[in-house]
Amino acid sequence: MKEQGDVTVAELARKLDMAPVSVRHHLDVLQGENLISAPRVRRRGTVGRPLQVYALTEAANAHFPRNHQSLAMRMLDELKTLLPAEQLQGMLDRMADSEARQAPPVPDDASLEQRVALTVDFLNQRGYLARYERQGDAFILYTLNCPYSGVSDQHRELCSMDLRLISSLLGMPPSPVNRLAEGDCRCAYRVGGAPVDGVAASMPIAAASRPQRVAIPLHLDAAPA
Numbered sequence: 729m730k731e732q733g734d735v736t737v738a739e740l741a742r743k744l745d746m747a748p749v750s751v752r753h754h755l756d757v758l759q760g761e762n763l764i765s766a767p768r769v770r771r772r773g774t775v776g777r778p779l780q781v782y783a784l785t786e787a788a789n790a791h792f793p794r795n796h797q798s799l800a801m802r803m804l805d806e807l808k809t810l811l812p813a814e815q816l817q818g819m820l821d822r823m824a825d826s827e828a829r830q831a832p833p834v835p836d837d838a839s840l841e842q843r844v845a846l847t848v849d850f851l852n853q854r855g856y857l858a859r860y861e862r863q864g865d866a867f868i869l870y871t872l873n874c875p876y877s878g879v880s881d882q883h884r885e886l887c888s889m890d891l892r893l894i895s896s897l898l899g900m901p902p903s904p905v906n907r908l909a910e911g912d913c914r915c916a917y918r919v920g921g922a923p924v925d926g927v928a929a930s931m932p933i934a935a936a937s938r939p940q941r942v943a944i945p946l947h948l949d950a951a952p953a
Contacts, residue, residue: 732793734781735770755782763788792819797878804883820889827854828896840920844869847897866921869894874915890915 729735737755741748758764759782767780792809807816831850834843844860844867851858857872871890880886894917895901902917 729764729782734770734783736770736779736781740782758788759841763784800876800879801882804879804885817885817888820885821892824889824892825896831897834899841867843898844919847894848902849892850897860919862894863918864921868903868905869917869919871908871915872913877908880908891917 732739737748737751740746740751740755745752755764762785764782765785767782770779770781805831807819811819819940832846834846838846842864848858848860850868851871855873855875859870859872860867861870862868874880876883876886876890887904891902891904898919900919902919905916905918906912909917
């Protein structure tokens with residue numbers, strides 16, 4: 729299918745040296761997994777019965793090699809040679825702001841936990857595998873997956889872009905606690921609450937504010953009412 733675009737059962741059977749009934753079984757499985765499209769009709773002029781043809785879906789393309797990470801790395805390397813640091817960071821800030829505008833509006837009277845929960849919902853839509861837990865009068869927001877893994881290791885500006893995004897979603901700047909890009913098992917941000925051991929909540933990573941690594945309660949439901 730990748731080579732020809734769309735194919736019939738008979739063409740696949742000949743190519744794979746399989747019985748048509750076996751081919752149909754595999755096609756049914758692939759269609760159930762949204763990897764091939766429902767059969768379309770291919771007409772052969774005015775003679776003969778129309779043929780049913782199958783093609784790969786966009787979801788199937790994810791199973792083929794891609795080079796997005798290398799492309800992103802090279803683009804950021806090139807941008808760093810062309811732009812001063814403040815212009816590059818400004819561009820990433822605008823990207824974060826644009827992404828935050830895609831989130832549903834937060835009610836004016838939303839509590840802090842509601843804002844955290846809505847932020848987690850939006851981040852999960854973007855693949856961050858986000859969670860949160862309450863710690864005293866504050867919340868710890870975790871992201872267990874970095875969508876820029878492999879790139880952010882060498883381009884920490886992407887961590888700043890994420891912080892800008894999360895700040896915009898929350899309506900307040902959280903305090904970074906740990907980061908995947910620095911070898912931690914997850915990124916964590918402290919949201920709200922009194923300063924920890926005299927460290928301002930808006931300051932960057934501080935060892936004194938690191939929560940202990942414990943099992944994370946799965947706050948995955950809709951935002952609290």
